């Protein structure tokens with residue numbers, strides 16, 4: 001049975017139909033990636049799973065239980081974390097305070113343990129722990145956003161364009177950390193513009209096109225698919 | 236000595252404005268709304284305290300506690316009934332609702348307690364302080380007011396910087412969506428900030444009525460507007476800004492009354508606000524914020 005199972009969901013912004021009957025699954029231990037052009041509905045899909053948006057129809061199940069009507073702030077305790085598009089770290093709060101917010105639903109001991117792990121994955125954050133997040137560089141803010149999401153000890157971590165706006169070296173670093181997190185047992189649902197990188201670390205992938213899943217399959221197969229190469233890999 | 240007396244009175248009046256402004260600014264910072272009914276909660280606090288002391292003959296401390304508990308509950312109920320349903324509505328609709336709540340509270344007070352001013356009993360039963368061989372007299376309420384304001388400032392600063400709930404409030408004030416992703420219940424947080432703001436308004440009400448002992452249904456409106464001015468002067472959303480703005484406003488008002496004109500004092504207060512906002516649109520300690528509309 002899959003960990004996250006999305007079945008025929010539709011999401012609207014007023015009259016704009018952003019997600020049109022999308023279905024997909026994420027199995028425990030996998031890295032699954034959603035790729036697609038700007039405006040395809042990737043962020044909308046993740047935000048809906050996170051409870052920030054409501055699907056007007058269809059079902060979302062996590063570990064066999066429906067997420068229907070579950071408020072966004074209850075998702076973390078279920079084991080779902082979202083590292084949102086555009087980082088959205090708390091600018092006026094310090095790095096350490098941001099991380100503490102990530103562990104809001106956790107006990108002091110758990111927070112301490114997770115903080116040590118986050119600092120291990122992102123040594124830069126430890127150096128900057130007393131600095132307001134707003135004064136970090138873009139790459140550092142991305143690390144903070146990921147670290148903050150990790151603090152809740154999620155079973156499923158959703159990442160929305162973690163490589164956005166980062167220099168190639170940093171992109172490599174971010175992706176290797178994602179892979180590492182996955183090897184340590186976190187299931188990953190990854191949304192990316194950088195389709196080549198995403199497909200190279202994912203086990204499976206779904207291609208979204210104007211709110212619909214147009215293709216899906218093993219990541220390595222899609223990496224060599226002619227249509228995917230033309231549309232998303234620039235080759 | 237009269238200069239010193241005026242300064243002390245100004246700081247004391249300013250401390251009351253500061254306590255009210257803290258409520259305004261915290262609610263604005265988190266709920267992103269101007270709660271124009273905030274001033275009327277002060278009045279309700281005053282009446283609650285008045286009833287307990289005059290009619291129930293309980294000691295002042297019980298009266299103050301009851302006023303705080305009553306106003307805290309009032310704040311939570313008003314938020315739940317009047318503002319929460321408008322969470323997604325345009326800010327203009329929320330503003331008009333707040334004005335409606337303000338009239339509702341004033342008229343309810345008129346209905347319950349009548350229009351005639353009540354003589355507020357003293358709740359600070361200490362003697363005045365005489366300094367410089369009797370040349371300078373500071374009333375106990377003046378001292379208590381300043382002290383209470385300082386205590387509240389310290390408590391709020393500690394709360395928002397040290398406690399988990401306080402930090403969650405700051406997170407909500409920056410980005411409600413991201414705060415929800417952390418597992419923070421935004422509704423509870425907003426409810427809590429209304430509770431804190433209204434509790435502070437009750438304390439301000441008791442202090443205000445003790446210093447200026449006439450109590451009417453409209454008692455809260457002018458101090459409410461001045462405290463709002465103070466919050467904007469200091470930088471709306473900023474806790475130290477509210478305190479600074481409040482004290483400055485009180486001092487300016489008392490000095491204007493003493494040295495320029497009693498009638499013009501209020502006009503001068505608002506003129507200062509306008510000048511400050513022309514030079515520093517975000518207020519004295521406010522951050523330049525880029526409003527996302």
Ligand SMILES: Nc1ncnc2c1ncn2[C@@H]1O[C@H](COP(=O)(O)OP(=O)(O)OP(=O)(O)O)[C@@H](O)[C@H]1O
Nearest residue numbers: 013016018036037038039040041042043044045085
């Ligand atoms: N708040 C909103 N109000 C109205 N329409 C929106 C809103 N957010 C997104 N949309 C629309 O929904 C569609 C899907 O947007 P979404 O943000 O999910 O795309 P995306 O795949 O994440 O794109 P990108 O790669 O650019 O981040 C787009 O057509 C977009 O214009």
Ligand SMILES: [Mg+2]
Nearest residue numbers: 042043044085
């Ligand atoms: Mg997106």
